[in-house]
Amino acid sequence: MTTFRRREVARRIFATEFNKATHKLQDDEERSPVYVLTPLGLRCNRVFVVGALLEKEEVRPDSGIWRIRVSDPTGVFLGFVGRYQPEALESLLEIEPPELVAIAAKVRVFEGDRTMVFLRPENIAVVTSDVRDYWVVETAKATIGRIENFEKGDDDDVKLARQIYSVDLNEYRNAVKQALLTIMESFVEPEEIEEEIEEEETEEEEIEDLDLEFEFEEEEWDLSDLLKEE
Amino acid sequence: MIEERIKELTQQIVQRFKDSGYDVNAKEVEKRLKLLILEFKVPESEAKRTITNYLLKELDIPRESLITESELVKVADITKPNQWVSLKVKVVQLWDSNSPSISQVGLVGDETGTIKFVIWAKADKDPVEEGKCYLFKNVVTDSFAGRMQINVNKNSEISEIDEEITLPPREIEVVGALISIQQNSGLIRRCKTCNRVMSKGVCPIHGKVEGYDDLRIKGVIDDGENVYEVVLNEQNIKNLTGIGLKEAKEIAEEFLDRTAVLAELKKRLLGKYFKLVGDRGERYLIVKNIEFLRIDVKKEVEKLINSLEA
Numbered sequence: 001m002t003t004f005r006r007r008e009v010a011r012r013i014f015a016t017e018f019n020k021a022t023h024k025l026q027d028d029e030e031r032s033p034v035y036v037l038t039p040l041g042l043r044c045n046r047v048f049v050v051g052a053l054l055e056k057e058e059v060r061p062d063s064g065i066w067r068i069r070v071s072d073p074t075g076v077f078l079g080f081v082g083r084y085q086p087e088a089l090e091s092l093l094e095i096e097p098p099e100l101v102a103i104a105a106k107v108r109v110f111e112g113d114r115t116m117v118f119l120r121p122e123n124i125a126v127v128t129s130d131v132r133d134y135w136v137v138e139t140a141k142a143t144i145g146r147i148e149n150f151e152k153g154d155d156d157d158v159k160l161a162r163q164i165y166s167v168d169l170n171e172y173r174n175a176v177k178q179a180l181l182t183i184m185e186s187f188v189e190p191e192e193i194e195e196e197i198e199e200e201e202t203e204e205e206e207i208e209d210l211d212l213e214f215e216f217e218e219e220e221w222d223l224s225d226l227l228k229e230e
Numbered sequence: 231m232i233e234e235r236i237k238e239l240t241q242q243i244v245q246r247f248k249d250s251g252y253d254v255n256a257k258e259v260e261k262r263l264k265l266l267i268l269e270f271k272v273p274e275s276e277a278k279r280t281i282t283n284y285l286l287k288e289l290d291i292p293r294e295s296l297i298t299e300s301e302l303v304k305v306a307d308i309t310k311p312n313q314w315v316s317l318k319v320k321v322v323q324l325w326d327s328n329s330p331s332i333s334q335v336g337l338v339g340d341e342t343g344t345i346k347f348v349i350w351a352k353a354d355k356d357p358v359e360e361g362k363c364y365l366f367k368n369v370v371t372d373s374f375a376g377r378m379q380i381n382v383n384k385n386s387e388i389s390e391i392d393e394e395i396t397l398p399p400r401e402i403e404v405v406g407a408l409i410s411i412q413q414n415s416g417l418i419r420r421c422k423t424c425n426r427v428m429s430k431g432v433c434p435i436h437g438k439v440e441g442y443d444d445l446r447i448k449g450v451i452d453d454g455e456n457v458y459e460v461v462l463n464e465q466n467i468k469n470l471t472g473i474g475l476k477e478a479k480e481i482a483e484e485f486l487d488r489t490a491v492l493a494e495l496k497k498r499l500l501g502k503y504f505k506l507v508g509d510r511g512e513r514y515l516i517v518k519n520i521e522f523l524r525i526d527v528k529k530e531v532e533k534l535i536n537s538l539e540a
């Protein structure tokens with residue numbers, strides 16, 4: 001008999017916290033959902049991300065599997081879309097990067113030489129900057145909540161996260177603040193923006209650095225299992 | 231009255247031992263119950279426990295071998311079928327049943343949510359009433375069409391309780407993102423007889439029948455903490471997008487494809503934030519009012535930056 005399971009909540013998380021997650025959680029029970037435990041002790045199986053789709057690229061010619069990079073103000077999410085996600089694939093093929101997108105995605109863990117988390121989008125929609133702004137606000141709030149929870153440290157998942165990761169809370173506080181400041185910039189008067197251009201350039205470099213971190217040979221993996229519905 | 235209650239309690243104790251494979255003397259149990267309850271004014275539950283303990287000792291039965299009374303749980307805790315549970319609930323709604331094997335069917339709830347219940351005719355229970363609160367003891371959880379329910383059988387007990395149970399407010403306000411729109415949304419056809427949604431001209435109940443057009447969205451609103459399955463009707467959709475039934479039909483004609491309506495609605499609504507007010511049903515949040523979220527982001531950002539600097 002199948003067990004009725006509640007739909008998993010789509011968590012709000014910045015790339016910087018997401019990409020550091022390496023720990024997979026799964027009950028012994030068959031077909032139980034897979035979660036990743038993030039450094040701040042969030043258990044997540046599904047996420048909702050709003051950011052800039054920077055790239056889409058077919059992993060191999062005619063493989064039907066597309067690799068995407070989606071950037072929020074703190075870093076880049078990596079994702080793969082294949083034929084098991086027809087809804088996401090259909091919209092992805094119509095979108096030309098760079099474009100602001102909202103993505104509902106399952107979280108997947110690749111365990112190779114090193115463990116990596118990535119997104120397996122369920123759907124992808126083009127959105128406007130006000131959606132992105134609100135997402136940053138929401139995600140900042142959620143992250144601050146997790147930081148506070150981590151400081152208290154009595155939650156079981158936080159206790160586990162403390163054992164697994166070495167966490168510098170200031171790193172996350174700074175990332176949240178940085179994200180909020182980039183949103184603030186869009187409210188700044190035009191003449192003030194010019195002065196800040198330099199700063200923006202350095203930020204782009206940072207993003208490129210992060211990109212490098214993700215270079216690896218997907219050709220050697222068989223992603224098909226990870227992309228299937230569970 | 232009290233004599234009857236004592237007979238009932240006697241029966242419960244005897245039954246519990248019997249279910250566990252032991253025969254106990256009903257007369258003896260009744261005598262002891264009378265002594266404790268009538269003479270010594272011991273509360274029922276204490277009297278029951280005391281006598282159960284006495285019998286265990288007397289018959290030299292290990293406590294583990296006695297079937298435990300099922301755990302008292304909340305509605306929201308029920309996620310697996312085939313579990314014996316007990317719960318304190320209010321009867322929210324009684325539904326019509328035309329099945330002779332079912333005595334009553336409807337919805338019960340507590341402060342954590344609502345769940346469907348079925349009282350089988352074979353269970354032979356006194357009927358429950360809408361709006362009253364009961365202890366449902368030793369009922370079995372079950373899943374039907376993907377939803378949980380509880381079944382009352384002959385080993386179950388239902389007793390009215392003198393407690394007020396408050397249900398979660400039916401009307402709630404939600405701010406969240408529309409993260410999924412189901413395929414059976416958009417321009418749909420409903421059966422003229424029963425209003426059910428038809429698939430390829432076929433009603434699940436009435437087969438191939440005439441239908442009529444309707445516009446709706448079934449989707450998921452997610453606020454990062456909770457998930458709400460929502461249903462938007464034609465009016466909701468028209469308020470948000472300007473696309474009503476008439477416009478939807480025009481789109482379908484223009485593209486010679488009814489699914490073009492769904493594609494257009496997804497383009498306009500998916501991945502966006504909404505503020506909505508709706509009534510919580512058994513499964514879906516029935517939307518009364520929905521609008522695109524408008525919020526002073528600058529103020530929110532400033533507040534958050536200040537909180538980080540504090």
Ligand SMILES: [Zn+2]
Nearest residue numbers: 421424433436
């Ligand atoms: Zn019908």
